[in-house]
Each structure stands twice: as C-alpha cells, then as structure tokens.
Amino acid sequence: MAHVITLPTAEPHQTFRLSMLLNDSRYRSCTIQVFVLMCLMLGIAWLVDNTIRNLALLGKDFSFSFLWSTAGYDINQRLIEYDTQMTHGRAAIVGLLNTVVLAVLSCAWATIIGVTAGVLRLSSNPIVARLMTVYVELFRNIPLLLWILVFGAIMSEAVPAPSAFRGDNATASMIFGAVAITNRGVFIPEPLFARNLGTLDLGIAQPSLNIVFLLMVVLACVFANRAVHNHADRVQSQTGIRPVTWWKSAIILTAPLLLLLWAFGFHLGYPELRGFNFQGGLQLRNALIAMWLGLSIYTGAFIAENVRAGILAISKGQTEAAHALGLGPAKTMRLVILPQALRVIVPPLISQYLNITKNTSLGLAVGYMDLRSTLGGITINQTGRELEGMLLIMLIYLSLSLIISGSMNVYNARHRAEGALI
C-alpha cells in the first residue's frame, strides 16, 4: 500500500471522545489519579466506618482523657519526678525520656565502635582485620533481640552479686574503688554540689540551677573558642601567619568551667556497700546496660560496614598523594581520607541512628521502661485504650524519625561536594 502524504491545510478538527480518557496520554494520568483517589476515599471510609462500629460494639469512645487519670504503676528509671500517683501522660513522658536517653547513649557508642571497627577492618594487619570481620559478620547475621537477651543474661547471670563485694575475702572488687558492676546494676560515682542554687521550675521538669548554669557556661565557652579560631583564620588569610591559639583555647575551654565547679563545691559521691546493696552513686540498671550494649555493639557492626564502604569509595590516588606529601598512615586517614569519606558515610550513619531510635522499643525484652513499655504497655493494658495509645506511640516515633531524617537533610545540603559527584 502506498503511503499518501497529505499536507494539513488546517488544524485537524478534533472532538473529545470518552475513550480518549484512557487512550490519550494527555488525559490518562488524570483518569488514573481520579480512580485512585476514589478508591482511596472509599477505602478510608470503609476503615473508619468499621472502626466506629467496632468501638460502638465494645461500648468504647475515642478520647485521650485517660492521659490525665492516675497511672498507679511505678517506673524504675526516671529522669524527672514521678510517682504512682501521677498521671498516665506523665508516665508516657518519663518513658519517652528513657527512650531518648537510651537512643542518645547507644548512638554515641555505636559511632565510636563502628568507626573504630570499620577503620581497623581495612588495616594491613591481618589479625586485626580478620578479628573485625568476625565481629561484623557475627553481629550482622544474628537478630538484635537475641543479642539484647544475651547481654541481659550476662548482666543478670555472669556478674557478681553485691554480697560478693563484702567481707575480707570478697570475690569481687570495685574498679578503681569507684565503679561496681553487680547483678543489680552498675554503680558509678555521681556528681554532687556542696552549694546548691535551687531548682528551675519548668512545669514538666525541675532541673537543678547548678546544671543549667554549667551548661550555659559550657556553651558560652564553646562559642568564645570558636570566635578565637575565626579570628585566627582571618589573621592567617590576611598575613599568612597563623597566631598561636592552643593556649587561648585551653584557657577558654577549661578555666571558667573549673572556676564554676569550684564555686559550686563540686565533688563525686562514690557508691558504698551498705546492707544488701550499694548505696549512693548513680545506679545504671541492668535493663539499661543490656539495651545499651546490645544496641551499640549490634549497630556498630552496621556502621563499621558503612565506614568501610565510605573509605573504599575514596580513590586510591588520594592515599598515594598523601603518602607523596610525606604523611604517615594515621595522618593520611585523619587529614585526607576521613574528611572526604565523611560525605559518603554520614547519610547511612544517620539512618543507623534512626534504626537505633526505633529499636529502643525492644526494651520490653529486658524490662526497660521506655515509651513502648509505659504508654504502649502498662497504660494500654490498664485503660484498654489500644487505639488511642498505639496512635499516640506511632505519632511520637514518627516525629522522632522525622526530626532525625530532617537533620540528615540539613547535613546533606550543607556538605554537598562542590562541582564533583562522588
């Protein structure tokens, strides 16, 4: 058949036909979206209708008033004032603070362990590299819950009881006379002040004014130190000679703090064996220790892999260039490789922080009183408000996650490689 070429003399007259909704790519996506929207709304309506009917059948309403009723249960680890007469809402806040403390502690340790193991895994020393490979593979391939239970069992079974510290032929002794590791928890010295300025009333919490002042002074010192360094940078870029800053930094960072501590009468309160248990000092409960060790060592293995991948992503030429400049292996790593690798390492690192935060909810396994055990456990059981409780918990975890991933986006925006793509 011969092709007939016609030159259009005018725009072809096009009428809208119904089939064009599906066959014309201009309209098809609209059709699909309208269809999806209708399905979505029907689905939501169906779910909400079911929920309402189910709640009505059970004779329940949907309200958060239970948050203001008396909790009546005890929480063994609390950062703010709490007793059994306080409300479920207060108990939830205590639990949330426990979650946050555990997450922060675990993130810090996991980073230290992970970076060390990741760097050592690339070491030219075969013993060290193999050992780190064993560590990483062992922890990555066995469930976190099992590790938490193992550390919980170590803390409750393999560690001496407080009575082992007693008497002349004690089978256990305190480390440096300050730290006691017992099966009832780890006791460490606590910071005490001879002169107290009283407390600051914030409504939810009453932090000690001494601590508030100390934090403010530390912040001020850090800012002052940064100002000194900025000044040095300016002078260096103008004259080419960098003024000596180390003694200024040392004075600024330590002197005001030490002076303030001396003024407050700072001293340490050591734990002492009195009666059947240690008294004084700070008690870190077994549940906290087991969760802390479990989370940080387990996640450390993942971070080690991220760090290794980040370092390997830096081309070998960088190492060779650093060696050509005469830098040793340690300095090459610190000054050349790590600063570049950080750009690759930090995004997955922060997603590991996210995992840690979510995994704190496994605290239930060893009886750690986190948000899930307080609000999502005892409160739900006592009040029968599963729907409201679970909603609230999901919202809180979701906002924690969003805060962390938001900080990641800020980091990514600030540290994007200029011009280059890694």
Add this chain to the structure above:
Amino acid sequence: MIDGNPAFVRGELLPAREPPAGEKGLLKLCRENFFRDWLSALLTVASLIAVLLIVHSLSPWLFNAVWNARSLNECREILNGAEGACFAVIRDRWAQLLFGFYPPTQYWRPVLAFGLMLAALAPILFPSVPRRFLLFSTVFPGLGYWLIWGGSLWLPLTAYIGLAVGGIAMRLTARLGGGIAAGLAFISALTWWLVASGPVTTALAQLLPLALATVTSREMGGFLLSIVIGVTGISLSLPLGIVLALGRRSTMPLVMMLSVVFIEFIRGVPLITLLFTASLLLNSFLPPGTNFDLILRVIIMVTLFATAYMAEVIRGGLAALPQGQHEAAEALGLDYWKAQRLVIMPQALKISIPGIVNSFIGLFKDTTLVVFIGLLDPIALSNSIRATTDWQGIYWELFIFIGGLFFLLCFGMSRYSMHLERRLKTDHR
C-alpha cells in the same frame, strides 16, 4: 673511553648477597604485617591477648560439654563441679526449637515442605537449572501451604484456578489495552475467589477428600514459624516493593504522594508497633465479627514493613540509572510497562542487589520480634524451655543454638548475594 688493557674485568656476576636478617622470610612477614609501627604492634598484641582470653575462658566450657542428660541437674552431676556446657538441652528439645508444638507424628510435613522449597528455589537462584522447573516454583506456594497447615488440597487448587481465571480474562480482553485488561482480570479472579471457590472446594472435597490433618497456627513455632514468615515476607515484599518504588517515581502527583506517605510512615515507626497493631487493632479496622489467623496478620504486617524498605532500596537503584536508558527505551517505542520490564528494571535490580539482600536478611532477623505478641518463635521457645523445672536457668546453650542457625541462614544469604553480584557483573572496571 678506556685505552689499553684494563687491569681487571670481572667476567661473571657476583652472587647475590643475603638480604639483611630483618628483610627476609618469616621475620619480614611479621614485621610488615604485624609490627609495622607502634600502633600496629599494639593492636596485634591486644588482639592476640583478646583471642587468647576468649579461647582460654571458653575452651573448658566447650570441651567439657555434656550431650546426654535429661535435666540441668543431671548435667551438673555428670560435670561434678567442673565447668562445662550442657548441650543436652539441644538434644532433648531440638524438635521443639525447630517445629514448636507441631504434632510430632506430622514432622515429615514441614521437613518435606522445606525440601520442596529448596527445590523450588533452585531454578530461581541458579541459571544452570533447566527453566522448565520454574513451573514447580509457581506451584510450590500452594503445595507448601497445604503441607504445613493441612486441610483439603482443593483449597489451594481452587485458589490457583482463580489465578487461571484471571489469566484467561486478561488474554480475552487484551485488545482493550493493558490497564483495562489487568483490571478486568483482577476483578474476575477476585469474583472467583470470593464467590465460586468456597462452594467448589466443598463440593470437590466431598467428591474426593485429599485432606491432611489440619494443624492450627497456635501449634506452629520455632524455626518453622520464622522461616514461614520470613520466606513469605521476602517473596511478597520484592514485587510489592518494585510497584511502590515505581509509584514513588511516578509523574502522577497523587500516586507519588501516596507512595511517599506510605513509605515514610512505615519506615518511621518501629516494627513492634505494627505487630501490636496486627495483634490488638487489626480486627477493629475490619467489619465486626471478622477474625483471621494471627500468623496471617503478622505476615501482612511484616510484608508491609519490608515492602517500604524494599521500595527505598529499589528507588536507589532506579535513581542510579542514567536518564538515557529511559529515553532510549522510549525511542524504541516501548510503552511504560514494557520499558520497565525489559530495560529499566533488569539494570536497576542488578544495582540494588546488595540492598535487596540486606533487607531480606533484616526481615528474616525481624521475625524474632513476633515473640512480643505471643507467637512461639525460637526465642519464645527458649524462654519456655528455661521455665520448665528440668532446664531452669539454662541460657547460653540455647542462645548458641538459635544464634547459630540464624547465622547460617543469614550468612548464606549474604554469600549468595555476593556470588550473584559477581555473576551479573558486566562492566569492565
């Protein structure tokens, strides 16, 4: 220029001198690898000490291990004060750790199902297996379900007939365009499952029973449960994750927004809260009076959870593909689905293999979390074994057994992914 006779010309080469003592043999090897600088030396010594300490403290415990005893007390009597492990607990309770409270006379069923699963996996995992065995892989899910839960064979069979009905409907309506055909196929299959399959199953079961003894979900536990949840979750999360990843990269704002909300919500909450939702709340979202199997509910939640992570992994692979691939596919005249199937996905999935396998491993490890909603996974069983009078206070032996099995399975998965990456490597870097 040298004129005349030189006084002396060496006719042959001097023999090579011995290298200095520190530059040869074992000494050089040690120096370069273990004691290159003070840090390396320190690390070597520290790791040797650590290894020695671990071996020293664990070896008597392992070498004195007791394998034959009825209870922990008997173990201690045999050991007679010496330090030693009591692996007799594994010998005594291994069946429970593997199968939970599955009826002992029926153990052959999960074992057979596991063997068949390996056979069904073979053509998927290894290209050297003939392609026609893939047919068995598609049959296996129904067969495995029937073997493990029991009941009438006609139930999975009629479910498969539903798939066939859908396939036929799609073939018949293919003229109308891909989207409509798929929709009609889905609707006809759904109609078959909801309306026809029930009566047909009962009728066929009366005609020819073909039934195995039913085993309830409550009786299942141990690694059987972990593997059932893990394998189902893994095989469902990959296709769903692909769809969700495509949804997130869609040009339709509504579809993209929905995918983003779903992914970010699921990734933002811990799996435990989803599992609690499955056990406490899922029934209140469904019509009053609905009640379905707890294991099924858990599988749904675990699959949703894994799907969100999978979608992000695959999105990473899609983002790594150069735009030119999309454009080339369009230039060839491929429509959206054909372009995805033939050009984009094979490359994107290859890039994301490590991430995909990582999330498989994560999913399999996360199956242990079902202990919190009262299912009897290996960890729950280790707790209940510890609660019996015979084995009260036994920890490490059970942990070692459970951890060892998990390690084998997860490590196997990660090794396979490395093998797959090497096999599919086509670049010449």
